[in-house]
Amino acid sequence: MALPISVIIVNHNAGKALVDCVGSVKEAQQIIVVDNASQDNSLSLLKPSKNLQVIRAGKNLGFAAGCNLGIAQATEAHLLFLNPDCKMSSQSLERLLQVLDSHPQAGMAGGLLLNEDGTEQGGGRRTLPSPWMAFVRAFGLHRLAKWFPRLFSDFYLHNQPVPEGPTEVEAISGACMLVKKRALEDVGPWDEGYFLHCEDLDWCMRFHKRGWKILFVPDAVVIHQKGVCSHARPVFVEWHKHKGMLRFYKKFFRERYSALLWAGVVLGVWVRFCLVAVIKSSRLIFKRAEA
Numbered sequence: 001m002a003l004p005i006s007v008i009i010v011n012h013n014a015g016k017a018l019v020d021c022v023g024s025v026k027e028a029q030q031i032i033v034v035d036n037a038s039q040d041n042s043l044s045l046l047k048p049s050k051n052l053q054v055i056r057a058g059k060n061l062g063f064a065a066g067c068n069l070g071i072a073q074a075t076e077a078h079l080l081f082l083n084p085d086c087k088m089s090s091q092s093l094e095r096l097l098q099v100l101d102s103h104p105q106a107g108m109a110g111g112l113l114l115n116e117d118g119t120e121q122g123g124g125r126r127t128l129p130s131p132w133m134a135f136v137r138a139f140g141l142h143r144l145a146k147w148f149p150r151l152f153s154d155f156y157l158h159n160q161p162v163p164e165g166p167t168e169v170e171a172i173s174g175a176c177m178l179v180k181k182r183a184l185e186d187v188g189p190w191d192e193g194y195f196l197h198c199e200d201l202d203w204c205m206r207f208h209k210r211g212w213k214i215l216f217v218p219d220a221v222v223i224h225q226k227g228v229c230s231h232a233r234p235v236f237v238e239w240h241k242h243k244g245m246l247r248f249y250k251k252f253f254r255e256r257y258s259a260l261l262w263a264g265v266v267l268g269v270w271v272r273f274c275l276v277a278v279i280k281s282s283r284l285i286f287k288r289a290e291a
Contacts (some may be wrong), residue, residue: 008070014084074219106185107212110172111220198244
């Protein structure tokens with residue numbers, strides 16, 4: 001029997017990874033692939049099936065807008081937002097559904113995101129970052145936490161022991177989010193002011209503000225080939241990532257900061273972008289030169 005879930009996958013040049021992703025959630029009642037103007041053969045590789053629906057956006061709308069297109073077509077009581085470079089392990093989808101439905105106050109749940117080598121990824125469970133916490137992570141100051149834990153704490157939780165069972169957390173990753181439709185209707189759709197990155201933190205913040213809990217389910221394993229859709233345009237991705245950071249901070253933290261401190265936050269974000277852009281551009285140039 002099919003699971004009462006509408007899976008929404010926003011695709012952009014994911015290649016064969018998209019096929020593996022769709023195959024890993026075939027037990028869902030509905031699978032919606034929203035394609036953001038892919039230039040590769042990822043859509044042609046998909047095999048038609050009765051529960052698969054493809055929406056061609058016509059242009060790259062970004063992740064949040066792509067998710068909202070999928071929401072408009074979703075028919076089930078639960079919606080799974082899944083990156084096309086993710087592959088659900090056996091029984092993980094059913095386990096997420098079981099846990100989410102057993103907690104009436106929970107609005108969303110996410111699984112254990114693993115790299116291909118079996119190590120845990122950082123974004124699967126985390127706290128909601130203040131600008132200071134994000135600064136600590138961005139400039140590597142979290143390495144000082146073992147000496148000054150209160151000052152340099154990391155908002156990523158993957159260095160902490162994996163809990164034995166489902167645990168409430170402040171935020172999970174947009175790479176894999178199972179959401180109750182009634183919670184979504186209460187909170188509202190994804191904020192399309194984000195193009196790529198930080199829209200998941202925004203949604204988690206809004207879920208909390210509406211009183212919905214967020215669960216991390218360690219025995220729902222998801223393999224995430226991070227960067228499959230973005231490796232060819234690293235600076236483009238970083239630009240939108242840093243732009244998203246500022247939108248998130250301005251939306252939820254601006255009123256807590258003086259004008260001078262806020263100027264420091266803005267400066268810090270764009271200084272980091274410039275540094276990262278130079279590093280990633282250099283790596284891309286050297287990689288192409290070696291090819």
